[in-house]
Amino acid sequence: MAEVHHHHVHNQDPEAGAEQxxxxxxxxxxxxxxxxxxxxxxxxxxxxxxxxxxxxxxxxxxxxxxxxxxxxxxxETKTLIWSILVPVIFVAWLILALLLEGNAIFEAIFG
Amino acid sequence: MAAHVTTPGAVEPKMWLGGIEPMKASYGKLMMWFFLISDTFTFSALLVAYGTARFSFPAFTGKHEDFTFSNAYWPVPERVYESVPFLHGVSLPLVFVGIMTFILIASSVTMVLAVEAGHRMDRANVEKYMLWTILGGFTFLGCQAWEWSHFIHGTDSGSVMSVIENGVRIDKTIFGANLTENQYGPPAFADFFFFITGFHGTHVFSGVILNILIFFRAATGFYDKRGSYEMVEKVGLYWHFVDLVWVFVFTFFYLV
Structure with missing residues (x-):
């Protein structure tokens, strides 16, 4: 894969990027x-x-x-934001599901 | 491809070889994002396993002052992590891990300042902030080494645990923790500590190596010649991710 090049303007202005x-x-x-x-x-x-x-x-x-x-x-663009967020939502569900599962194991052993 | 060789700079800015630019991100940056998502899955798996194990063990229900280490229930984290280097015997719960959190957040800030300097092709500032980031990374690793060492060696008096050895239940004084014994609580607690903080520490270490590489390439004018400091941004994404993981480890391992 060839390197992709950016064309940045060489900015000597010290105020550049101040807001960032x-x-x-x-x-x-x-x-x-x-x-x-x-x-x-x-x-x-x-x-x-x-x-x-x-x-x-x-x-x-x-x-x-x-x-x-x-x-x-x-x-970034909306598509990129959602490509990252959607998998994370599924992860959140996995966490919840397995916490309930852990609780069920606890009930089975100590309940 | 060979018939299509172009000189550097002749390519349209940010275009992939197909001539378009998906999601307005360069190839390398998008691949870094997808790598980080896969890494998220790995860390989530570890934290999910930790949560499951914790919920399947009894919690300590007594008064906070009465807490003692026992393998009959999951320990209260602030009673496990209460040591600070050079302050032997002083109980300072969560102070050291708080310092570590601060170091990592600060190094994330210097990283993003390096990225910002890179956008302006400001080589001197990229070098300066990369050095600060590398220093932060090494400091964090040093802190973690101390914390591991303390966790492994344990407290002065250790704690008496009821364990089964050769099929017989006996009372035994245990000092520190390893993968099979743990003076702070159930052995699973120490296993998760080693795996989760160890896996995170490995990521920090790789990040420091990448940061050194970026610093070296910036300092030798590689990115000036290339005309782009985007590599700083890509490695920056990785470094922030490592910080992000620590935020979650800090909450779920040390706070709750």
């Missing part, structure tokens, strides 16, 4: 704040369904920012 860099740092702060909040919750909220749900939601929010901004998926 701003978005990168914004994403960094969002990820940092969410992670710090996770720590806070880990030691303040009692263990239970609520705590686990909060953690899962925060993880998905972090994943959204990493994939959307850092991996730039948010700015």
């Amino acid at each position: 860099r701003k978005a990168i740092w914004k994403t960094f702060w969002i990820l940092l704040i969410i992670t710090s909040l996770e720590f806070l919750i880990a030691f303040t909220v009692p263990h239970g369904v609520l705590k686990v749900s909060i953690f899962i939601i925060m993880t998905i929010v972090k994943a959204f920012y990493i994939v959307g901004e850092f991996m730039h998926l948010k700015h």
Whole structure:
């Protein structure tokens, strides 16, 4: 496969990409704040369904920012976004199905 | 193909050899995305197996202060991971793994800054940010090596576990963990720890190697000659993915 070439304009302007860099740092702060909040919750909220749900939601929010901004998926074509998202939806189903299965094993042994 | 040789640069920008550009992404970038989806399946399989095993074991139901290590129930993670280098005997739950998370997120930021510099053909900044990313990767690996070493060697006094040896149930003091014994809980817990963090660590290691290669090629002017820094972007995708996996490992292994 031959290498595909891009034609970039060699831009010496220091202001070029400034907006993009701003978005990168914004994403960094969002990820940092969410992670710090996770720590806070880990030691303040009692263990239970609520705590686990909060953690899962925060993880998905972090994943959204990493994939959307850092991996730039948010700015790709719709077809590419869906080709990545649809398999992940099936994975989410697999997780749910096997957690229920694990619970059934628990009931069978200890229930 | 041989009859169709073109000089570099004569190809339409971003076009594949069929003359079109599916999903407005170059061939290499799209293939990286599809590789990452397949890698997602592998990591999901490991985490799904972990979830299944965890749900099929009894959970610790007593008061948090009363928790002791036992192979009768799944351990509370923050009681397992509470050590920090140079602070022997001090209980600092999840602090070290928090530092590791921060290092990986920070290295993801420097990576994306390198990608952005690459778009502007700014070689000096690509080099600078790639070096920071490599440093972050090595630091993370070093932290993980320490964490593994601590996990394997265990606490000072170990923990007494009721285990079956040669067909007889005996009480035995176990120090640390390996694939068959585990002082923190059921042996399956340690097995998953080694497999999941180990598989992730292997990915980080490969990522560092790729980052070094990219740095070397950028520093020797390879991408300037090629006229494109897109390789930085492709390896960047891989590096962010490794960070992404850690976000999930952090939640499902250390937090819940």
